[in-house]
Amino acid sequence: MEHVIAARALMGTSLAFHIVFAALGVGLPLLVVAAEGLWLRTKRRAYYDLARTWAKGMAILFVVGAMSGTILSFELGLLWPTFMRYAGGIIGLPFSLEGFAFFIEAIFIGIYLYGWERLSPVAHWLSGLPIVLSGALSAAFVTTANAWMNMPAGFRIVNGTVVDIDPIAAMLSPPWLVEVLHTTLAAYVVTGFGAAAVCAFALVRRSAEDRREQVQAGLTIAMLVASIAIPLQWIVGDVIARFDADHEPAKFASLEVLFHTRRHAPITIGGIVSGDTVRYGIELPSALSLLVAFDPNAEVKGLDRVAPDDRPPVAAVHYSFDTMVGSASLLLLVAIVWTIVALRKRVPAKSLLIGIAVCGPISVVAMEAGWFVTEFGRQPWIARGLLRTSDAATVAPGVDVQLYGFSIVYVILAATCWWLLRRVGTKDHAA
Amino acid sequence: MTPVLGAALVGLTAVSLYAIFGGADFGGGVWDLFASGPRRQAQRDAISNAIGPVWESNHVWLIFAIVTLFTCFPPVFADIGANLSTPLTLALLGIVLRGAAFVFRNHAADTFATARSWTAVFGASSIIAPFFLGDAAGAIATGRYAWTSPFALSAGVFAVALCAQIAAVFLVRETSHDRALRDDFRRRAVRATVVVWIAGLVPALLAHQAEPGLFAALIGPVARIGIAIAMLLGIVVMLSIANHRDTLARVAVGAEALAVLAGWFGAQAPNLIPNSWTYQTAAASPAMLSAFLVATAIGALFLIPSLALLFFTFKGRGSGSDAALPPMTNP
Numbered sequence: 001m002e003h004v005i006a007a008r009a010l011m012g013t014s015l016a017f018h019i020v021f022a023a024l025g026v027g028l029p030l031l032v033v034a035a036e037g038l039w040l041r042t043k044r045r046a047y048y049d050l051a052r053t054w055a056k057g058m059a060i061l062f063v064v065g066a067m068s069g070t071i072l073s074f075e076l077g078l079l080w081p082t083f084m085r086y087a088g089g090i091i092g093l094p095f096s097l098e099g100f101a102f103f104i105e106a107i108f109i110g111i112y113l114y115g116w117e118r119l120s121p122v123a124h125w126l127s128g129l130p131i132v133l134s135g136a137l138s139a140a141f142v143t144t145a146n147a148w149m150n151m152p153a154g155f156r157i158v159n160g161t162v163v164d165i166d167p168i169a170a171m172l173s174p175p176w177l178v179e180v181l182h183t184t185l186a187a188y189v190v191t192g193f194g195a196a197a198v199c200a201f202a203l204v205r206r207s208a209e210d211r212r213e214q215v216q217a218g219l220t221i222a223m224l225v226a227s228i229a230i231p232l233q234w235i236v237g238d239v240i241a242r243f244d245a246d247h248e249p250a251k252f253a254s255l256e257v258l259f260h261t262r263r264h265a266p267i268t269i270g271g272i273v274s275g276d277t278v279r280y281g282i283e284l285p286s287a288l289s290l291l292v293a294f295d296p297n298a299e300v301k302g303l304d305r306v307a308p309d310d311r312p313p314v315a316a317v318h319y320s321f322d323t324m325v326g327s328a329s330l331l332l333l334v335a336i337v338w339t340i341v342a343l344r345k346r347v348p349a350k351s352l353l354i355g356i357a358v359c360g361p362i363s364v365v366a367m368e369a370g371w372f373v374t375e376f377g378r379q380p381w382i383a384r385g386l387l388r389t390s391d392a393a394t395v396a397p398g399v400d401v402q403l404y405g406f407s408i409v410y411v412i413l414a415a416t417c418w419w420l421l422r423r424v425g426t427k428d429h430a431a
Numbered sequence: 432m433t434p435v436l437g438a439a440l441v442g443l444t445a446v447s448l449y450a451i452f453g454g455a456d457f458g459g460g461v462w463d464l465f466a467s468g469p470r471r472q473a474q475r476d477a478i479s480n481a482i483g484p485v486w487e488s489n490h491v492w493l494i495f496a497i498v499t500l501f502t503c504f505p506p507v508f509a510d511i512g513a514n515l516s517t518p519l520t521l522a523l524l525g526i527v528l529r530g531a532a533f534v535f536r537n538h539a540a541d542t543f544a545t546a547r548s549w550t551a552v553f554g555a556s557s558i559i560a561p562f563f564l565g566d567a568a569g570a571i572a573t574g575r576y577a578w579t580s581p582f583a584l585s586a587g588v589f590a591v592a593l594c595a596q597i598a599a600v601f602l603v604r605e606t607s608h609d610r611a612l613r614d615d616f617r618r619r620a621v622r623a624t625v626v627v628w629i630a631g632l633v634p635a636l637l638a639h640q641a642e643p644g645l646f647a648a649l650i651g652p653v654a655r656i657g658i659a660i661a662m663l664l665g666i667v668v669m670l671s672i673a674n675h676r677d678t679l680a681r682v683a684v685g686a687e688a689l690a691v692l693a694g695w696f697g698a699q700a701p702n703l704i705p706n707s708w709t710y711q712t713a714a715a716s717p718a719m720l721s722a723f724l725v726a727t728a729i730g731a732l733f734l735i736p737s738l739a740l741l742f743f744t745f746k747g748r749g750s751g752s753d754a755a756l757p758p759m760t761n762p
Contacts, residue, residue, distance in 0.1 A: 014638040056538070059534065059538070060534060060535075060538060062487075063487070063530055063531060063533075063534040064531060066490070066530065067486060067526070067527040067530045067531050068527075069494075070490070070493070070494060070523070070526060070527060071527060072525060073494055073497050073498070074497070074512075074519060074520075074523045075518075076501065076508075076512070077497075077501065077508050077511060077512025077513075078512045078516050078519060078520065079512075080512075081508075081509035081510070081512045081513040082509065083555055084501050084504075084505055084508055084509050084512065085505050085506050085508075085509035087505075088501040088502055088505030088508060088509070088715065089502070089503075089505045089715030089716055089719050090719070092498070092501055092502025092503070092505070092715065092719060092723065093502065093719070093722050093726060095498045095501070095502060095732065096498050096499065096502050096723055096726050096727065096730075097726055098498070099491070099494055099495045099498040099499075099730075100495075100726075100730030100733065100734060102491055102494060103488060103491045103495065103730075103734055103737075104733055104734065104737055105485040106488040106490070106491050107488045107734075107737045107738060107740075107741045108737065109487060109747075110483075110484040110485055110487055110488055110739055110741055111484070111740065111744055113484070114464045114483055114742060114745065115484075118744060118745075123453070130737070134596060163509065165715075165716040165718050166718060167718060167719050167722040168584065191569075269557075310705055322660070394512070394513055394514055394516070395513075396514075398516065398517065398520075401521055402516075405520075405524070409524065409527065409528070413527075416531070416535050416549075420535060420538050420539060423538070423539075424538070
């Protein structure tokens with residue numbers, strides 16, 4: 001296997017794996033703290049049991065997230081030494097800050113998980129809050145590094161050397177805010193729908209009748225988080241689309257399969273991408289011009305404005321984008337239906353519960369697809385305009401062996417994690 | 432203090448704390464693997480209880496060291512990644528499997544077969560990780576990334592022995608509520624200290640034989656002082672263990688690890704990687720170093736009280752003898 005292909009495959013596999021656990025690591029503490037807070041207020045046993053059950057899941061998921069994150073920190077050096085030589089001194093700051101946030105998270109995870117009997121109830125609940133905050137901050141800091149890769153900033157290049165490094169400007173490169181919001185909201189969307197799906201599944205199957213109250217409380221808390229996060233995510237996504245149209249035209253033209261610069265540009269859904277045409281796609285005339293500039297006559301830049309060597313893999317970007325938007329549409333629909341049902345104080349019908357259960361995996365699909373959009377959409381660059389992915393990869397031998405080795409590790413971790421989480425959900429945890 | 436020196440001190444602090452606390456957790460895994468005798472299960476429970484609340488934050492010292500390295504000395508990070516990919520990948524596998532295995536086996540404690548397989552993984556990976564980290568460190572010291580050299584391999588063995596020694600000494604105090612159990616770890620601490628002395632001698636002899644540049648540094652003044660202090664502290668560990676001065680033993684064993692590291696880094700200063708990078712030539716721009724140091728100062732404001740709270744809650748006075756410790760299957 002070619003070095004750069006193997007390195008990309010391994011990094012992609014590692015990130016695709018880690019991102020799920022990282023998202024749950026950001027979102028679950030919020031659900032746990034909410035449940036425990038409700039217990040403190042109402043003293044209803046169901047909330048306490050719910051917090052204990054979710055906290056067990058959090059413990060298992062956190063360790064897999066922390067370990068797969070460790071793999072990534074090594075892989076930055078093992079797979080992309082040239083990139084790190086270049087970029088470490090420019091974009092290292094958010095990683096250092098992320099180090100501190102992760103530290104606080106790990107410390108309070110220890111206190112929270114092992115402190116149920118050692119701390120007073122209120123002190124224990126308070127020890128959960130830093131996990132919520134530092135988890136979100138960790139994700140935010142790391143995302144600013146990704147924003148920098150999309151639009152490198154905070155330095156100048158004079159005669160081939162990097163000068164005038166401004167670490168703060170690098171960390172706050174133009175897309176940082178929208179990317180941070182998009183990533184953090186994704187974590188709450190995935191955790192909300194994920195946890196709700198588990199509860200809905202149990203209600204449909206009637207597999208937890210002895211703990212029905214607990215499961216219903218879990219469904220409500222999780223769906224509340226999901227139903228707040230998903231509409232916000234749509235708004236941020238819309239802002240990012242316009243941002244990309246202005247600042248990342250190659251990515252934007254790829255995800256919208258716009259090969260030629262034109263006015264009255266259409267939105268194309270689906271279709272078969274071959275060469276520089278799309279066939280059988282559903283076209284919404286002028287919709288893209290409207291979306292970008294609120295004017296059907298507006299000109300939208302196509303891939304013809306991008307040098308052939310600098311174009312992303314259009315089909316991969318486009319299909320990922322459609323997958324993300326399609327999945328997110330379903331999530332939004334289910335969230336709206338649930339909200340109406342909940343506001344009318346009705347009990348969710350079986351069909352709605354099935355819909356929620358389906359949304360669990362769909363939300364993960366949406367997140368992974370969104371991440372594919374931003375990563376494939378930046379190719380062939382690892383840092384856009386600065387360093388090509390093919391020039392950044394290691395030339396050390398054995399990357400393909402590492403790829404197979406770590407793939408096996410991921411399968412084992414995921415399988416064990418799944419098995420343990422199922423036990424957490426089914427075992428009686430009244431004690 | 433120059434920014435380069437400041438960044439170097441932050442990085443070395445992270446490495447040292449990882450060596451002591453992360454090392455103790457790996458050593459716990461080693462003793463888990465070698466748990467024996469009538470109190471085999473009690474030994475394992477004591478190890479689990481000692482590691483449980485703290486190992487994840489101890490692990491973050493490694494992440495912090497890595498991040499400091501690539502932020503402040505990026506070319507060194509790149510060269511290490513490019514040249515030591517095999518031992519580092521193996522160390523990484525050990526680190527990852529150790530962490531996952533520890534949590535998995537505790538959550539599966541009621542299913543015998545599964546818990547036993549993950550216990551085996553936990554023990555084995557607790558040896559693999561420090562061995563290859565020590566091997567990589569030895570390879571860096573050779574100045575040519577010779578990770579298969581006898582010197583580097585013997586440094587790996589030394590690292591495992593050191594972890595086991597630190598863990599045994601720490602576990603003596605963690606088990607102060609149970610005399611028989613405490614004596615188990617007392618014996619282990621004494622044996623491990625002897626092994627550390629022997630395992631420490633081997634790399635020196637091998638360096639004398641095959642690594643002339645390294646040996647010259649080892650008999651230089653800085654390394655000599657470091658080695659002498661480390662050996663003295665080893666004696667202190669022995670004596671205080673024998674005289675039931677458990678807290679003193681704890682401090683001494685930590686200081687011993689520090690002396691080893693200080694001797695090593697002191698001997699090769701101002702080189703960060705012998706023959707290729709000094710702290711100065713590898714340093715990132717002054718703007719980055721300053722930003723990093725400011726970020727570290729702010730971060731420390733949050734980190735230090737949090738760490739204090741963690742250790743006060745679980746390792747404070749008398750917490751080791753707390754019989755009401757929640758069972759490990761129920762964290």
